Amino acid sequence: MAFRVDAMLSASDTIHRLGGVARSAHLQTLGFDRRHLAACVARGEIRRVRPGVFASKALADDVHTAVVHGGALTCVNVLRRSGVWTLSDSDAVHVWMGPGRHTRDHSGCRCINHYQQGTPPLGMASLVSALLHFRQCEGDEAFFAAFESAWRKRLLSRSQRDQVRAGLPARARWLVDFARPDADSGLESLLRLRLHLLGIALECQVNILGVGRVDFVVGGRLIIEVDGKENHDGATMRHKDLIRDAAASALGYETLRFDYAQIIHDWPAVQASIAMALQRTAQRA
Secondary structure: OOOOHHHHOOHHHHHHHOOOEEEHHHHHHOOOOHHHHHHHHHOOOEEEEEOOEEEEOOOOHHHHHHHHHOOEEOOHHHHHHOOOOOOOOOOOOEEEOOOOOOOOOOOOOOOEEEOOOOOOOOOEOOHHHHHHHHHHHHOHHHHHHHHHHHHHOOOOOHHHHHHHHHHOOHHHOHHHHHOOOOOOOHHHHHHHHHHHHOOOOOEEEEEEOOOEEEEEEEOOOEEEEEEOHHHHOOHHHHHHHHHHHHHHHHOOOEEEEEEHHHHHHOHHHHHHHHHHHHHHHHHHO
């Protein structure tokens, strides 16, 4: 008994289950011939994004743009889609092209090309690849904060962390070795990394009786708190912070608090403040 392919199979559903984008050659092995795919495109059920590649109508715009461009979505775009904290204000679509591949012209193109080694997948790069591309695009600090964020969110297995480390140049592998899985924010990651490079060792996520858990303790008597906007906005949170600081002071601690704008845009002032506070606490000791 003969069956019409369009009576039994849905190209749209199949492409959606394949991740939203698929090659014609793969679809043909699943029973969709070229005529059927062309008919689905004509009916508006699927989209032909480039010769031999089809997408579901629900495919995200940034992934669609990357495929049209000729590669795979990567770098900060993949990290943001995964909920990873990123020190980047880029609003462009970052596309992994692979070495020697050519881009395709398309309307309104503002894509940033990544010609790193390897073969880009169809659609979107893995988180491991995106982290490695992000480092080359944004630098060590941004990579470190993103890596700790991904680890904190349990997005990276031990094997994947090892893959990230192996993909880094030898001189940068210490960043993975120095990383921790308990950084509450990218700001904490940045501050810890920067102070480490200054030779200042921090105790992280310290529980102090009568105060609670604090972000960092330096030199035994200096508390440093990093106040991300999402955690310390509002009068109620501010009042709780003041109570904690007063309790810490009664125990002989000095507390410094820094917010996003200070750490990102006024680091020299933050560094000077910490240095002077360390001198004061050392003198009292």
